Amino acid sequence: MRHVELADVTAAYGRTRVLDGVSFGVDRGQIVSLIGPSGSGKSTILRVLTGLLKPQAGQVRVGGEPVDFADRRRLRAMRARFAVVFQQFNLFQNMTALDNVSIAPIKVGGRPRREVEAEGAALLARVGLGGKLKAYPDELSGGQQQRVAIARALALRPEVLLLDEVTASLDPELVSEVLDTIRDLAAEGMTMLIVSHEMGFVRELSSKVVFMADGRVVEDGPPARIFDAPQERRTRDFVSKILRH
Amino acid sequence: MLDSLIAEAPRFFTYWNLKFLLEAALTTLALTAAGCVGGFALGFLMAALRRTEGAALWPLRALCLAVTETFRRVPFLVTLFLVFYLFEALKLGLDTFHVALAAVVVIAGAYIAEIVRAGFESVHQNQWDAAAAMNFGLATTLRHVVLPQAWKVILPPAFSFFILFIKDTALASQIGVVELTYAGKVLNNKGFSAVLTFGAVLALYFLMSYPLTRLGRHVEARLATRRTR
Amino acid sequence: MGYAINYEQVFPYLPYLIGGAWLSLQIAFLAFVGGAVLGLLGAFALSFGGPLLRGVTRAYVTFFTNTPQLVQIYFLFFALPEAGVLLSSQQAVLLGMTLNAGAYLTEIQRAGFSSVRAAEMEAAEVLGFTRLQQVRYVVLPHIARTLFPPLSNHYILMTLGTSMAAIFGVEELTGRALNVNSETFRSIEVFTMTAGLYILVTLVANVVLALAGRWLFRARMRLL
Numbered sequence: 001m002r003h004v005e006l007a008d009v010t011a012a013y014g015r016t017r018v019l020d021g022v023s024f025g026v027d028r029g030q031i032v033s034l035i036g037p038s039g040s041g042k043s044t045i046l047r048v049l050t051g052l053l054k055p056q057a058g059q060v061r062v063g064g065e066p067v068d069f070a071d072r073r074r075l076r077a078m079r080a081r082f083a084v085v086f087q088q089f090n091l092f093q094n095m096t097a098l099d100n101v102s103i104a105p106i107k108v109g110g111r112p113r114r115e116v117e118a119e120g121a122a123l124l125a126r127v128g129l130g131g132k133l134k135a136y137p138d139e140l141s142g143g144q145q146q147r148v149a150i151a152r153a154l155a156l157r158p159e160v161l162l163l164d165e166v167t168a169s170l171d172p173e174l175v176s177e178v179l180d181t182i183r184d185l186a187a188e189g190m191t192m193l194i195v196s197h198e199m200g201f202v203r204e205l206s207s208k209v210v211f212m213a214d215g216r217v218v219e220d221g222p223p224a225r226i227f228d229a230p231q232e233r234r235t236r237d238f239v240s241k242i243l244r245h
Numbered sequence: 246m247l248d249s250l251i252a253e254a255p256r257f258f259t260y261w262n263l264k265f266l267l268e269a270a271l272t273t274l275a276l277t278a279a280g281c282v283g284g285f286a287l288g289f290l291m292a293a294l295r296r297t298e299g300a301a302l303w304p305l306r307a308l309c310l311a312v313t314e315t316f317r318r319v320p321f322l323v324t325l326f327l328v329f330y331l332f333e334a335l336k337l338g339l340d341t342f343h344v345a346l347a348a349v350v351v352i353a354g355a356y357i358a359e360i361v362r363a364g365f366e367s368v369h370q371n372q373w374d375a376a377a378a379m380n381f382g383l384a385t386t387l388r389h390v391v392l393p394q395a396w397k398v399i400l401p402p403a404f405s406f407f408i409l410f411i412k413d414t415a416l417a418s419q420i421g422v423v424e425l426t427y428a429g430k431v432l433n434n435k436g437f438s439a440v441l442t443f444g445a446v447l448a449l450y451f452l453m454s455y456p457l458t459r460l461g462r463h464v465e466a467r468l469a470t471r472r473t474r
Numbered sequence: 475m476g477y478a479i480n481y482e483q484v485f486p487y488l489p490y491l492i493g494g495a496w497l498s499l500q501i502a503f504l505a506f507v508g509g510a511v512l513g514l515l516g517a518f519a520l521s522f523g524g525p526l527l528r529g530v531t532r533a534y535v536t537f538f539t540n541t542p543q544l545v546q547i548y549f550l551f552f553a554l555p556e557a558g559v560l561l562s563s564q565q566a567v568l569l570g571m572t573l574n575a576g577a578y579l580t581e582i583q584r585a586g587f588s589s590v591r592a593a594e595m596e597a598a599e600v601l602g603f604t605r606l607q608q609v610r611y612v613v614l615p616h617i618a619r620t621l622f623p624p625l626s627n628h629y630i631l632m633t634l635g636t637s638m639a640a641i642f643g644v645e646e647l648t649g650r651a652l653n654v655n656s657e658t659f660r661s662i663e664v665f666t667m668t669a670g671l672y673i674l675v676t677l678v679a680n681v682v683l684a685l686a687g688r689w690l691f692r693a694r695m696r697l698l
């Protein structure tokens with residue numbers, strides 16, 4: 001049984017169709033990366049999985065169970081299994097780093113504040129921000145904000161971590177640190193779905209790579225095959241263009 | 246004309262007349278303050294309810310939208326008469342002050358719902374997204390994420406609106422609420438000079454409204470320079 | 475309850491009420507035009523006048539925006555006769571509304587003037603426009619586009635404000651509603667119908683003004 005599975009998912013913003021019959025699966029403990037040109041629908045898949053966008057057709061299954069997007073209680077139950085790190089960080093501007101990390105476990109999870117804050121401080125230390133607990137987002141650099149966002153996602157103790165272009169704004173010397181963190185999580189059995197333009201990162205970490213274009217899956221497979229021996233012309237074009245840089 | 250005014254002034258500015266006017270001014274303030282507090286509660290509730298998502302709640306959302314749109318398009322005077330006759334038909338036996346208060350609450354609620362809605366919209370969509378992705382309910386999202394960021398946008402226009410109502414409650418005189426304008430009419434009917442009575446009434450309104458206008462501008466300027474939190 | 479809603483008696487008065495609504499729009503229009511002219515003078519005085527003119531204008535705006543329009547009209551109607559100036563109730567209402575509108579429209583128009591950015595003027599200067607061309611092609615279109623939305627907004631507010639004229643016996647929409655009420659005693663029916671007419675009139679005015687603003691000045695306005 002796949003941990004997360006999309007079957008023929010179609011979604012649109014207003015009249016613009018952004019996903020056009022997308023199907024692929026993520027196994028438990030697997031790291032799957034979505035690659036493709038901008039506007040190909042990669043980030044939209046993450047929005048569907050967090051319930052921010054309702055698909056028009058098709059099915060999303062988590063742990064074998066189909067998700068009912070109309071049933072808010074069950075949608076919440078699905079959301080609780082995912083945590084997302086956004087491209088634009090989306091940190092709460094009115095809260096310190098520690099509050100950003102602790103608020104959901106306290107207010108949504110109903111866990112005791114002291115325990116959550118101790119854990120939150122440890123998570124922030126783990127992403128290299130042990131000294132910034134009381135800092136507000138507008139006092140942090142973009143890279144620092146993104147690391148707070150990763151800690152915030154981990155604090156939710158998700159089964160599946162969704163990473164939307166997470167390394168795009170990290171300081172270069174901190175990328176490896178974050179990759180190590182993500183590798184640890186993978187070893188702990190965390191399933192991950194990653195959207196990224198960083199091909200080195202994708203190739204090194206992924207168990208499977210899904211190449212998308214125009215809201216469709218063009219091809220998927222192990223990174224070695226997608227990068228070294230792509231079957232489709234569009235994949236070849238994309239890979240050769242991106243590896244030249 | 247000036248001579249007759251000077252001659253009449255001591256007869257007009259007696260302890261009793263001044264007490265009458267000041268008490269009426271207090272009624273104006275009480276009606277405005279109570280009306281705006283009630284209106285803020287109603288307006289906030291309506292703006293929040295419009296943010297709900299459950300499919301079953303759509304009649305509630307539609308009602309909030311209808312109230313917000315309707316009462317901003319009906320003159321205060323007409324709403325006042327409508328509420329007045331409605332309460333009369335229901336035989337609730339409320340005095341005119343409370344009838345006027347009900348009208349003010351509904352109208353203020355409609356306008357403040359719009360102000361609060363604009364405040365909600367001023368908070369970036371990514372903040373709402375993050376809260377939703379983390380499974381925050383509407384109440385938690387508003388209380389911990391949206392309001393701490395939106396209050397700066399909501400407060401200045403809400404305050405201006407409050408000041409507006411100090412003046413607009415003058416219309417409550419038409420259903421017999423003894424507020425400042427009504428008091429002016431009473432003294433004028435007693436035969437006092439209209440220049441003195443309405444002059445005094447205008448001066449009292451000005452004394453209530455102007456300092457608050459200045460305060461509002463000061464607060465707005467302060468808020469504009471502060472950071473988010 | 476004891477009160478049965480019944481529109482049958484009130485319905486025949488609908489054309490009479492619609493006639494009143496038409497009068498409301500006319501009063502609002504007259505006061506608006508007068509107020510806009512006053513406001514234009516006021517805005518010029520505040521932007522380019524000497525200290526005395528600026529002081530007088532500021533005092534006018536401050537006084538009229540901090541006191542109720544109803545009491546302003548009472549003063550004109552009841553107090554001016556003591557100085558030998560006799561106004562009919564209609565004249566007092568119209569004068570009061572115009573003076574009141576003039577104060578608010580001074581503020582709105584002054585804000586519009588000050589919104590012309592120096593950068594745009596410089597750009598026009600660089601392009602080699604003469605002073606007159608700058609005004610014709612840059613300043614006026616810019617001012618029209620920024621001013622039209624708040625001005626039309628104020629016009630809608632003034633349409634609602636005309637209901638005050640009923641207090642002075644003017645037979646506009648609210649005045650006629652009061653007449654119908656005292657003839658039929660179907661108060662709730664009369665005033666809901668009146669409220670409905672105000673909603674209709676302001677909605678139509680909104681749409682018309684928004685369309686006009688979009689076509690004439692490329693102003694960014696929502697239709698509703």
